Amino acid sequence: MKKIKTGDGSFTFVNEKVGEAYHSVSGAEEEAIKKYAEPTKIAQLAKKGEVKILDVCFGIGYNSAAAIDAILKANPKCKIAIVGLELDDSLFESMKDLNPSFKSYEFIKKIKNNYFKNDNISIELIFGDARKTIKKFEGEFDVCFFDPFSPAKTPEMWSEEFFKDIAAKIKKDGVLATYSCATFVRINLVRAGFDVKDGPSIGRRAPSTIATKVF
Numbered sequence: 001m002k003k004i005k006t007g008d009g010s011f012t013f014v015n016e017k018v019g020e021a022y023h024s025v026s027g028a029e030e031e032a033i034k035k036y037a038e039p040t041k042i043a044q045l046a047k048k049g050e051v052k053i054l055d056v057c058f059g060i061g062y063n064s065a066a067a068i069d070a071i072l073k074a075n076p077k078c079k080i081a082i083v084g085l086e087l088d089d090s091l092f093e094s095m096k097d098l099n100p101s102f103k104s105y106e107f108i109k110k111i112k113n114n115y116f117k118n119d120n121i122s123i124e125l126i127f128g129d130a131r132k133t134i135k136k137f138e139g140e141f142d143v144c145f146f147d148p149f150s151p152a153k154t155p156e157m158w159s160e161e162f163f164k165d166i167a168a169k170i171k172k173d174g175v176l177a178t179y180s181c182a183t184f185v186r187i188n189l190v191r192a193g194f195d196v197k198d199g200p201s202i203g204r205r206a207p208s209t210i211a212t213k214v215f
Contacts, residue, residue: 026203032066058084061108068104163192
């Protein structure tokens, strides 16, 4: 696993089999905050006292760590439940070499036997093909972070069918955030029951996508 420094000074890895990095090379930490934690209004959700997050393609855990930081800053007593879906269970060995600025990354590093829990945070990782594993658990989530490799490299991950399976796990008016704004991705999201709009443009001209479940 090749470690690289990104534009904001933080590090990520390149999956050499796929030929892509796990986060934007313009700024790995910036992407987690600006494309996932902030536009899903995690801090506002924290005020209700409980937030449930589905992190599809958990990767090295930056998106979840950014979310936990934002939630605990807004409400230190908030209950947080995260289910992460990830294909590559070897990532945890590589993560030992990462020390991002997220305070909550310590919780990610403490995951053992696919699970971490303290007084108000639980993180469960489910390894395997996310298109299959999503069918094997129950849950109703406030937010989904959707962060596979690009549609060009893994088009199967961006299908209408998979988005429908994700939608079935999200509350009405729940939000999915993803970095892609590809036309076929947005069409598949709409067909799966989401209303889509532009998300932040970070590190490139094209916007990301924020999708709200409407039915």
